[in-house]
Amino acid sequence: MRKKLSKNGNASSQKDQLIDIFSSYHPISEELKNQLTIRLKIEQLQKGHCLATQGEYCVHFYYLAEGILTSTTNRNDKQLTTFIVADGSFVTSISGMYGQRPSDESIFAIEDTLVIALHAQDFHYFYQHHPEMNAIMRCIMERCFQEAHERSKMIRLGTAKEKYLYLLEHIPQHINRIPFPYQANYLGIREETLKRIQKEIHIENDEKQTTTLFKRIEHHLLHTNIIYQPKITLKSFAKTIDIPAHQLSSIIKTKYKKSFNQLIYTLKIEHVKQKLANITDHKHLTLEGIGTEAGFKSRSVFFSEFKKQTGLSPGEYLKKLKQ
Incomplete structure (x- = not known):
């Protein structure tokens, strides 16, 4: 005691x-x-x-x-x-x-x-x-x-x-x-048995920590507006969610199979695609305005990234949705 x-x-x-x-x-x-x-x-x-x-x-x-x-x-x-x-x-x-x-x-x-x-x-x-x-x-x-x-x-x-x-x-x-x-x-x-057990527990603890941190990352990505900030970076996001940048990058690569920037652009484009699918609710916004709202810093970056992920320009994508 x-x-x-x-x-x-x-x-x-x-x-x-x-x-x-x-x-x-x-x-x-x-x-x-x-x-x-x-x-x-x-x-x-x-x-x-x-x-x-x-x-x-x-x-x-x-x-x-x-x-x-x-x-x-x-x-x-x-x-x-x-x-x-x-x-x-x-x-x-x-x-x-x-x-x-x-x-x-x-x-x-x-x-x-x-x-x-x-x-x-x-x-x-x-x-x-x-x-x-x-x-x-x-x-x-x-x-x-x-x-x-x-x-x-x-x-x-x-x-x-x-x-x-x-x-x-x-x-x-x-x-x-x-x-x-x-x-x-x-x-x-035996000492060699204890060493093996310690290694197993260390791996298990790493996996548990990764799972916990991933839940925190996913919450901020999907349930806050942080990804729509035009100047979001790996470093700024890591500071916001209190995870070391190198660890954040590693978890994203492991879980999403993407770099941080690739993931952010993917989520932004998914947000835009949802807006376009419900365009009647967003008549006050131009295509460029929808891209700006999603956090793209410029029209050229928005259009380039949208076409890279969908094979179509935003206008072509919208036209296809209306058919």
């Missing part, structure tokens, strides 16, 4: 922010706040250093203020990654919680890390003298166990792709901070 502290401030302010997180679960007394301020300890952990070691006792419960921690266990000469957590998570060795038996796992930092620790003996003190701490820790532990259960289901039942999507969903802003081998080991898949 993740509730993040601000990364700014000294040790005292970091403790205060964690106390505020505790109080978000249940109101706490001033006496408990004072005791927490005294008993909470700030620890800095360098990359690669252990917070807990397999086979040793873990006597602290930690809040991960900054950094990333991973837990591994060694069995039958094989190392398994049991969890990866980022800023804003509560963490301890569940198997060795409260220091009652040796830990089954090692927890170490995969980047420089800052944690706030509370000793197991302090928990027992709080449970006896400050009942609200029981409610706070129950909420925290329920959420921790729920997340552990979700992780176990993901590892047992999910496909390789589903496992990676789970990781993306839960720590999307941190995924690039986790070394590739740790991701693969945690998900229980």
Whole structure:
């Protein structure tokens, strides 16, 4: 579970922010706040250093203020990654919680890390003298166990792709901070499989983004008057719809099989053809006037483009419609 502290401030302010997180679960007394301020300890952990070691006792419960921690266990000469957590998570060795038996796992930092620790003996003190701490820790532990259960289901039942999507969903802003081998080991898949999945997802995301942007492009082309502006350009249209010009050009070529200018002229001519088909509604306009209304900058460009697309001049096209 993740509730993040601000990364700014000294040790005292970091403790205060964690106390505020505790109080978000249940109101706490001033006496408990004072005791927490005294008993909470700030620890800095360098990359690669252990917070807990397999086979040793873990006597602290930690809040991960900054950094990333991973837990591994060694069995039958094989190392398994049991969890990866980022800023804003509560963490301890569940198997060795409260220091009652040796830990089954090692927890170490995969980047420089800052944690706030509370000793197991302090928990027992709080449970006896400050009942609200029981409610706070129950909420925290329920959420921790729920997340552990979700992780176990993901590892047992999910496909390789589903496992990676789970990781993306839960720590999307941190995924690039986790070394590739740790991701693969945690998900229980080979590194080459993970690379293939990442490539597939990247392609899928590109396709989804292209579809979303295409809908925006199509809306402006078909449902606004922007294409009838005489001075419309790829650059001006891209700025209007907030899409980079190179990306706009690429999408148009992919979807319409035309350049931007070719597409704009095609739409303008289609607009003119609709006007000519209903010429009785536009008797006040000359052929040249209809071209101007469609956004053609000159009579010569209008007539040239119309004949290029239809094989007829506007007048010939109109005459054919009347036959």
